[in-house]
Amino acid sequence: MTVPRPLDRRRFLQAATGMGGAAMLSSWGGPAGAADSPNDRPVFATIGLRNQGWNITSKSTQFADFAAFADVDANVLGENLEKLEKQTGKQAEGYKDYREILDRDDIDAVMIGAPDHWHTKISVEAMLAGKDVYCEKPLTLTIDEGKLIEKIVKQTGRVFQVGTMQRTENNQRFLTAIAMIRDGRIGDIRRVTCGINGATGSPEIPAIDAPKGLDWDFWLGPASKVPYRALPEMRKGYGGGVPLYTNCHYAWRNWYEYSGGQMNDWGAHHVDIATWALGAGDTGPNKITPVSYSLPVEYKNGFATVTNQYNTPTNFEIHVNMPGDIPMIITSEGDNGILFEGTKGRFFVNRGKLAGKPVEDLESNPLPEGAVEEVYGGPVSANHTANFIEAMRARTQPISDVWTHNRMLETCHLANISIRLGRELNWDPDARQIVGDDEANSFLSRESRKGYEINV
Known part of the structure; x- marks a missing residue:
């Protein structure tokens, strides 16, 4: 089975009545139980909640409903169940064993915020259970684990987003940096x-x-x-x-x-x-x-x-x-x-700035229209989870694919x-x-x- 890559998602979005990613999220038609969801939104669960696990969950509640949490620390689990209810007004079921989440038919996708040494096992078992997966970076603890995840993505056809959110967020600084390089702004x-x-x-x-x-x-x-x-x-x-x-x-x-x-x-x-x-x-x-x-x-x-x-x-x-x-x-x-250095100049980019003379030159000589979107493979999503859900709709791979x-x-x-x-x-x-x-x-x-x- 050949799994479509991000370019296929771009073609899908271009054909989708011209609506932006955020607008498209209002008519979810996912693969598992979401068709029966009363508010027509995908149903998510989070496995591993401390720090980044809650961070990705909190940013995703505008796009998805969370039906379940799992964490091996009862204190972390209870705290985050309370935070979810306070933020959304809705309750979720709590589990110590993530496998109870994978057994549920009403979960469309899982978000994995557990430590790195758990990523591969949970990801593989989630895909085999019919769930799409959003997993925090780094995806694996070893190189062979990466090969296994690739194999299971191909085998199951699940959609898999890695949490390298710099590909989507941070005010498009990183996307602009890549667009500048592709446009030859610093030469070779x-x-x-x-x-x-x-x-x-x-x-x-x-x-x-x-x-x-x-x-x-x-x-x-x-x-x-x-x-x-x-x-x-x-x-x-x-x-x-x-x-x-x-x-x-x-x-x-x-x-x-x-x-x-x-x-x-x-x-x-x-x-x-x-x-x-x-x-x-x-x-x-x-x-x-x-x-x-x-x-x-x-x-x-x-x-x-x-x-x-x-x-x-x-x-x-x-x-x-x-x-x-x-x-x-x-x-x-x-x-x-x-720091990118080329034959015609150099510039620096991080989460707080995009700086250097080639960047200053953009004011008088902007990038071609659509250059950033060309890097991204279509309209840039509202955030990394929005991109994941767009890919779930289209059954293509998102911007941070496993390969x-x-x-x-x-x-x-x-x-x-x-x-x-x-x-x-x-x-x-x-x-x-x-x-x-x-x-x-x-x-x-x-x-x-x-x-x-x-x-x-």
Whole structure:
């Protein structure tokens, strides 16, 4: 089965009576139980609710009705059920086990905000249960997980949106940046630099009892069985209300067992835009070189030698050879954002600004009409969820499809492998294998803990 790509969505939208995406959302006719919905809107459920899980839910209530939530932390689940009722005036059912949501016939799609190590299992099982999927980035913990998700999307024909929302939102800054490159505003690309911030290590974190209400074993899921760890100091600001140093809520991004550090966090955003701009969404890199890096603990054969401290990189400079021998630099230094350099100039873009002389020149020499829409593949949606629902209507793949996301994410995964092993990697983008390095190839997959295997 061939699954249509975003260009098909563009043709669909152009044929749809000229209405914009937001207007089209008023006549939902989805694949499962939504035809019986009294207000004719798709019915969603969210699995994994802390921080980003609630964020994507909150932004989506204008387009969909939420019938169910699932979270392994009873405190997080109860808090978010209350927030949903306060925001929408409607109640949802709450579950600890996400599989009870997948068993329901009235759910059209699930939004997945669980930690990265759960993404693939939940996504695959949701698609096999007949649900469309919106999953937070990064989509996978390994490269082979990405291949599996691609296989199941093709097998089931489900619509799958990855939460790389920079493709849709942020005042079209990133779309404009790509349109400028396509229009030749900086000539031929000579270098791209992705600034994705550094990180910090941690002190030794003791093993303690898990907080009341948290099913720690279920939270670990496919990952190895280890004790819950935390220090008393609490995190402030975004992600607050939990221990600052822990192997659970929020701080799980600092552990390779559950995520990939900054490389798979901010990297999954900025490397995505850079790869899209270079037109490399179907190929990705061919060489990854770790120029410099710092790990917070000692490593042996690619694995941390201690289990009670953060283990993902704190600082790094990675050189990536992209198609056409264009260098991409992924660095923890400098401003967070993307610097594009070409034969005729350069400019910088992030969530707060689009700056540089080529940008200033747009005032007197604007981009051709429709240039941004051409990048997006049609009228730019109201937000990332709106684009997802448009694709659900048309039964096409949305703007952040799994294929281009996985190709981009292969860069981030390979960068992490090169750091863990301390050496350059040559990548075959056709075979999707590391060339001549069996040890490195062993990091392309992982074994799930018994009882938490992926059911296919």
